[in-house]
Every structure is written in structure tokens, then in C-alpha cells.
Amino acid sequence: MQLLGIGSRIQHKEFGKGVVTNVTSKHYWVTFIENGLETIDLNADFEIVESVEDAVVTISFSEVEQSLISILRRWSDTSAITPIADKWKGGSLVLKPGDAKLSEKEIPLDAFFHKIVMVRDRIRVMEQKINSSKNLDDQEKVDLQQYITRIYGSLTTFNVLFKNPSDNFVGEKSK
Secondary structure, X not given: OOOOOOOOEEEEOOOEEEEEEEEOOOEEEEEEOOOEEEEEEOOOOEEEEEOOOOOOOOOOHHHHHHHHHHHHHHHOOOOXXXXXXXXXXXXXXXXXXXXXXXXXXEEEHHHHHXXXXXXXXXXXXXXHHHHHXXXXXHHHHHHHHHHHHHHXXXXXXXXXXXXXXXXXOOOOOOO
């Protein structure tokens, strides 16, 4: 059995993509993109994506955390791991048409939440591209930024799904 070092990347059947953040005599501590921190047995069934041999970490936890965040960002098209509020985990969204003859559509809330987070992340990327554009003058950037702020404001209804208030959509603040 090959012992993985801290920083090794794996693909787990149940938890998905992750990075080894600690190793004990019996377990790997792995931070997964979709599932957060999990401990798995050293001999668990997973695929090694990139192995780091005998890595001895002599840096602080905050430095490890920052490195881990950069690795997770490189693996994913999201800008951060955004958890859904606990009360919504495993829930579903039911779309019921006004016509009783038509059937309902049920969507897992986790999948819907993931789509909302992807919209938010792509708006953020668009905002960054606007602000760094060399082809737009300052007034055009301000005008486009105001549209983006209004878009965020239109999406505040979905804030109820977010676990952390810091992940919420924020529109125009009233004066």
C-alpha cells in the first residue's frame, strides 16, 4: 500500500475530488470539493490523481488552508465552496403548473442550489472582466457595474438557501 502525503489529490467514489490535508496512523483527512472535510481509511477505495510522497508539513494551518483553497479553485469552476443551509439538505423544489392536468416537476434542492451558486460565480467573473477591461472607459464600467448590482438584487430571494450569510447576494443598499 502506498502512503500518500499531504497535498495528494484523490478521486473518491462517494465524496468526489479531494486533497489530503492530514495523515494519521489509520486515516487520511481529505477535504473534498463538494463534501468538505472527511476522514477515510488508509486502505479505502479511491483513485490517486496526484501523489505527494512523504510530505512533511512545517507550515501553519492557515498556510495549509490557503494552499488547499487555491488547489480546490484550480480543480473547480466555482470560486469557493458554498454550503447549502442545513435545513435544505436533501430537500426538493416542486414546480406545480396552474393547469391541474399537467404534471409537477420535482428538482433536488442541492442541484438547484448548485445552479444558483454557478450563476453567482459567473456573474462575479463577468464583473472582474468588466473592471479589468482595457476596451471600456470608466463611465461604461460604472454603467455595467450598476446592472450587475441590480442582477444581484434580483437574486436576493435565493439567500434563504445559503448556510453562510457572507455567501448571500447583495443588491443596492438603501440610503
